Amino acid sequence: MTLEIDNFTYQQIHVGDGISLNAAVAGAGTPVVLLHGFPQTHLMWRHVASDLAADHTVICPDLRGYGDSSKPVEKDESSYSKRTMGNDVVALAAALGHEKFALVGHDRGALVAFRAAMDHPDTVTHLGSLDVLPTLDMWNVMHGTSAAVGFHLYLMAQPPGLAETMIANSAEAFFGYFLDVWTKNPEAIPAQYRAAYLSSSAQAVTSIVADYRASAGIDVAHDQADVDAGNRLTMPVAVLQQDWGQALGFDAQEIWGAWARNLQHQTTTSGHFMAEENPPEIAQFIRDLVAR
Structure with a gap:
């Protein structure tokens, strides 16, 4: 059985270069685009999207390389750079007729949203980020034994071949591990959705690894170029994340403040999969952002 967000219309939208994104769309009003994280698909937004559709046009795509969207062969790092995925x-x-829109991302989707906002400041009116740091800063805060929590970042940063083989040979165990350890409320991801995430990820190992590999190379270069040029986010920015900055020894609000002129930063008591663990909190977070 194919899972869908209730009362949303599904489309395959061509975004150029033979790439199409699977997108669920519903509602009317100010457009809000919601980008999913790893190891999930657009379905992670099912509760929040249904809530927001009461007063917004809500667009939930599968990112390039994930879900039912195109999974092009990795020609070079740019194939899955966050710049390329943001352009998608x-x-x-x-x-879909929206030249301007609010953009909210979780995990990998938040990195794509960040890059899209940096590259398209006249298009992205508001930026919301759930539980990440910008790519450059993510790598900078990882050090010592505390970096063990990000072992998957280092694994998938390796040249093509090894990570793909290892993960493909144990896909359910690998992807399921993150669904288990990153949540504080396992019941928030019912069995049928867990199965859908695992099946989708198992079919996208190569493109998921390419996404992560780009974050250890070209994505860092893009962020550093913005730092060197003094570029900053000009739209209202809201960040909601676990207080893992305190646990790992850095100030997340200070890091985000270096990027955003108009920043609202807050922490949550939910686990990583907060859109499923506490949908009302996330829906309100997004409404508050768009109202700014």
């Missing part, structure tokens, strides 16, 4: 999202919104 901008093209998707434009194809």
Whole structure:
């Protein structure tokens, strides 16, 4: 059985270069695009998206390389750079008639949202980020034994071949591990959704690894170029994350403040999969952001 967000219409939207994104769309009003994280698909937004659709046009795509979206062969790092994936999202919104929109991302989707906002400041009106740091800063805060929590980042940063083989040979155990250890409320991801995430990820090992590999190379270069040029996010930015900055020894609000002129930063008591663990909190977070 194919799982869908109730009362949403599904489309395959061409975004250029033979790439199409699977997108669920519903509602009317100010457009909000929601980007999923790892190891999930757009379905992670099912509760929040249904809530927001009461007063917004809500667009929930599967990112390039995930879910039912295109999974192009990795020609080089740019194939799955966050710049490329962000450009996909901008093209998707434009194809649906939205030249400006609010953009909220979780995990990998938040990195794509960040890059899209940096590259398209006249298009992304508001930026919301759930539980990440910008790519450059993510790598900078990882050090010593505390970096063990991000072992998967280092594994998938390796040249093509090894990580893909290892993960493909134990896909359910690998992807299931993160669904288990990153949540404080396992019941928030019912069995049928867990199965859908694991099945989808198992079919996308190569593209998921390519996404992560880009974050250890070209994505860092793009962030550093913005730092060197003094570029900052100009739209209202809201960040909600676990207080893992305190646990790992850094100030997340200070890090985000270096990027955003108009920042609202807050922490949550939910686990990593907060859109499923506490949908009302996330829906309100997004409404508050868009109202700014």
